Amino acid sequence: MLRAIYDWVDERLDITPLWRDVADHEVPEHVNPAHHFSAFIYCFGGLTFFVVVIQILSGMFLAMNYVPDIENAHRSVQYLQNEVAMGVIVRGMHHWGASVAIVMLFLHTLRVFFTGAYKHPREFNWVIGMLIFFVMLGLGFTGYLLPWDNKAYFATKVGVEIAGSVPVLGPYIATFLQGGDIVGAQTLARFYALHVFFLPAALLGLLGAHFILIRRQGISGPL
Amino acid sequence: MNMFWKVGVLATKIPARKRLQAGLKEVGENVSRKVSRRQFLTYTLGGTAGFLASGMLFPMVRYAIDPLLKKGEGGQFHDVGLSVDEITETPKQVQFTVHRKDGWYNPPKGEQMTAWVLKLNGEYIAFSPICKHLGCTVNWNSNPQFKNEFFCPCHFGRYKKDGTNVPGTPPSKPLDRYETKVQDGKLLIGPLVKK
Numbered sequence: 001m002l003r004a005i006y007d008w009v010d011e012r013l014d015i016t017p018l019w020r021d022v023a024d025h026e027v028p029e030h031v032n033p034a035h036h037f038s039a040f041i042y043c044f045g046g047l048t049f050f051v052v053v054i055q056i057l058s059g060m061f062l063a064m065n066y067v068p069d070i071e072n073a074h075r076s077v078q079y080l081q082n083e084v085a086m087g088v089i090v091r092g093m094h095h096w097g098a099s100v101a102i103v104m105l106f107l108h109t110l111r112v113f114f115t116g117a118y119k120h121p122r123e124f125n126w127v128i129g130m131l132i133f134f135v136m137l138g139l140g141f142t143g144y145l146l147p148w149d150n151k152a153y154f155a156t157k158v159g160v161e162i163a164g165s166v167p168v169l170g171p172y173i174a175t176f177l178q179g180g181d182i183v184g185a186q187t188l189a190r191f192y193a194l195h196v197f198f199l200p201a202a203l204l205g206l207l208g209a210h211f212i213l214i215r216r217q218g219i220s221g222p223l
Numbered sequence: 224m225n226m227f228w229k230v231g232v233l234a235t236k237i238p239a240r241k242r243l244q245a246g247l248k249e250v251g252e253n254v255s256r257k258v259s260r261r262q263f264l265t266y267t268l269g270g271t272a273g274f275l276a277s278g279m280l281f282p283m284v285r286y287a288i289d290p291l292l293k294k295g296e297g298g299q300f301h302d303v304g305l306s307v308d309e310i311t312e313t314p315k316q317v318q319f320t321v322h323r324k325d326g327w328y329n330p331p332k333g334e335q336m337t338a339w340v341l342k343l344n345g346e347y348i349a350f351s352p353i354c355k356h357l358g359c360t361v362n363w364n365s366n367p368q369f370k371n372e373f374f375c376p377c378h379f380g381r382y383k384k385d386g387t388n389v390p391g392t393p394p395s396k397p398l399d400r401y402e403t404k405v406q407d408g409k410l411l412i413g414p415l416v417k418k
Binding site: 054057058061064065072075076078079080084085086087089090093 | 279280282283285286287289292326327328
């Protein structure tokens with residue numbers, strides 16, 4: 001049945017080359033944990049991507065009940081966590097996934113660093129990876145404010161103060177982040193927009209570039 | 224273990240169409256239904272991946288469809304401050320406040336509701352003012368052209384005094400009624416009558 005549907009579409013649209021190009025590529029022996037168990041260190045990049053997919057999915061569902069408004073943000077989080085079925089699980093996935101994503105990303109960075117995979121000709125992919133790292137930190141920072149509880153508020157105050165301590169540009173950066181003179185209603189709306197539109201868009205673009213470069217340049221050789 | 228997926232099936236038991244597909248001509252010829260190693264791996268890996276994916280997706284889907292599975296709040300009766308002696312055969316508009324939680328939002332002043340109350344054949348009736356066509360608000364006797372009728376200004380929907388829709392106008396059903404009861408000579412209005 002499924003086979004027949006696939007064949008029907010494939011006959012008309014020739015979709016086989018599309019996924020074959022994505023899926024069919026050599027996995028060298030030295031990165032395959034089936035050959036050398038220690039090669040599991042090569043899994044961290046893929047795991048980071050997997051967690052990012054979970055973050056995007058769970059975040060989409062959380063957005064069904066969350067409102068970025070200082071009157072209602074905390075109440076809506078409380079509602080979706082305690083009164084909607086499985087809300088505690090969906091929010092839990094997003095909460096813990098945020099930390100796991102950063103950890104996986106960091107382990108991936110360590111692997112690339114210690115296997116020297118960033119060297120010629122892959123310097124550019126290291127740079128893209130660093131940009132991804134900063135975008136992910138940005139996602140963590142902006143997402144932390146959204147529940148609008150005491151922890152969120154003061155973490156953001158501290159974060160903005162740190163950003164404000166940059167020489168010369170500091171005050172401008174702080175005002176830009178706050179969207180005004182204080183951490184308040186405008187900051188919350190602004191962080192929400194950054195968290196669900198700007199940063200994910202940047203992240204997806206960078207991830208696309210990251211993956212295209214890997215396919216172009218192949219996986220770096222064994223140690 | 225090997226015998227498990229090496230079961231041969233007599234071709235006589237296979238329908239003619241299947242036998243043709245398998246390229247079998249002679250009745251009695253054997254066809255092997257062996258599951259190949261590749262198929263076995265495809266099924267087990269696919270099954271495992273499906274199990275993991277559904278474990279991830281189930282909470283999110285359940286979360287999203289929760290409004291469909293939640294039960295509505297039970298009906299409460301509201302005192303509208305109207306003595307039954309004041310209720311006549313002419314529909315009278317009464318307003319009452321319903322306190323209902325809307326997700327995380329609790330309207331501080333509650334929700335204003337309206338009912339048209341009248342006495343019909345000794346029975347106290349409270350009509351909902353929501354037009355059964357597309358949900359606008361009906362009024363009693365508000366159009367001079369249609370005297371003694373409930374009238375909806377949106378698409379000229381009309382209802383008679385007993386709430387039945389006037390044939391030939393947009394509404395296809397009579398007006399909904401609220402449950403009513405009388406307590407200490409006062410009218411109480413309850414939830415909409417479910418149909």
